[in-house]
Amino acid sequence: MQALLDALVTGLAQGAMIALVALGYSMVYGVLKLINFAHSEVFMMGAFAGFYLLNALGGADHPVLAAVCGTLGAMALAAALGVLVERIAYRPLRERSRGRASGNVRVTPLVTALGVSVLLKNVAQLAFTARYKSYPQLFGHTRLLIFVVTLVTMGLLQLLVHRTWTGKAMRALSANVEAARLMGVRTGRIIAFTFAVGSGLAALGSVLYCLDQSQAYPTMGEVIGTRAFVAAVLGGIGSIPGAVLGGGLIGILGELAKLTQYSGGQDVLVFFVLIVVLLVKPAGLLGKTGSEKV
């Protein structure tokens, strides 16, 4: 019983962190209808940025100051990376394919996204080597911290999307790009902003994750990234509450799987859930099913 409760608490904290990463997938998909495979690598880069910043700020002496400044710095760096990726890899494709419906228009961005992901992962491998870097331990109660920070962030994000002009522009963009442009929305800027916010959230998630799990390594994006992605699809890709719900479910499910004797089967279970969801409710739990127009 105690074990079960523990698993639920740990799962919720894990889920909150996964939700932060899932939001990045969800927002970009909502705006561009693109699976941004590079997002998981932005998450990983955020972890490394946090690692170097926390150490540079002398984490152990002023834990709170170092954590806040380090996290904000990592978020800023990740946001810059996200915008850079968008600018270099995705924008040229958009400009080229505009007004043209040639065959592989749908596959091209996916290949590019995959390419960026592989590129970033291997650059990290070269720059930071494959060795695990142990994170400075600053706090005792990281789980509670993760949980609180995530909830606050979700609230702020919900405000941003539903109560500000920028948020309205984002929603307009996701409904119809051309119409949004005609209404005076600067689509390029809004897309860059979406990438920046999503990447910043991923970095926040990665620093929190590393403070809890204490290690950073170049392939960490694969593990957490896929879980976050599944969470986004599970909750309904493009929906913010959906990402949070999906993250929570994946987190709890993963911890419950650890209680059984097949502790390594956590990710198998995650993918199994994904396939079942796609079979039963393809738009995800909170996603909207829209009919496709000709």
Place this chain on the structure above:
Amino acid sequence: MTPGPRVSPAARRLLLAAGVFGPAVLLEVGLDRFVADSSVRQLVMTAAINVMIAASLNVINGMAGQFSIGHAGFVGLGAYAAAIVASHLHLALGGGDPTFAHSLVVVPAAVAAGAAVASLAGVLVGLPSLRLKGDYLAIVTLGFAEMFRLVLTSVPLDAKSGVAGAIAKLGGQIGYSGASGQGVPLYAGPLWVFGAASLIVVATWRIKFSGWGRALRALREDEIAASAVGVDPTRYKVTSFVIAAFGAGVAGALSAIMRDGIGIVQPDQFDFRLSFDAITMVILGGSGSITGAVVGALFVTFTVKLIELAQGLDAVRLFQSEHAWLDLNALRMVLYASVLIALMIRRPEGLFGEREPLFARKPRGAAPAGAA
């Protein structure tokens, strides 16, 4: 237009078949004799296997315009199935050294097993994801390939009973080395490997230039328009996906039991890197072009080999011992990824686009020139 000698269609087919499969027969006899270095033989056969992988992925990624990023999963399934069947048959036939006579039984059985298992997985993966619009196939194939690998690596090796026990017999992370643990019997000689590669290339060629291929292209260009003229999207997409899985299964099966192979199947041979290599092969050559897939496969095979050779050089080793960060394989992936991104931005159709440069469809009588 130069009128060639008049040959009847039946004779032309026969000639073509001889041209395609003759080299495979010749190599069966000659490869061991002419190429003394077994690592070179291994390289050539690996190239043929990569050609199969690329040609089969080309059906779904190139012709059908879908995006599968878990091809390694199907290759892996084929490899494991074939390794199990081959090693058990080997024991049933009395063991000893693999002989050519035995290979006539073992190889078809193993390849059939690998292809069947992979195709079955193709149906299971393809049906739910190809019914949907959007990029679900990409997600699900990625998930499937990872699941395949994780199931194998994460099973507790001391499990004795049930499903876990059966999977534990496959050796987990260490890999499966035959029923007796002495290595998978390596039956598939050049005849089988090159023969299968030629068959798969010819088959995908026939698909491309048939009504089926045209239907796929129509679907890729405009799904709604295609379905309005009677092309059932789900049926065509799922079937072509299963064809791709079948080809991957054959490739995997042969890679497991290939002569001069390593005699062990490990989960890590089939990780995401293989899927990405396969995508690189298809995209580089031009998605939809069979010539492109073959050229891409050869290119990737030989760059991998070059890096392996470079890693053996003393100068490189010395440099690496001083600069521990230099991971040549990571460097290769950085290079591939950059090339892929640049290609997508500058020339998304790849090297050849959809064309078949060496085999431009000429009027009757003109023989196809050259060989890939």
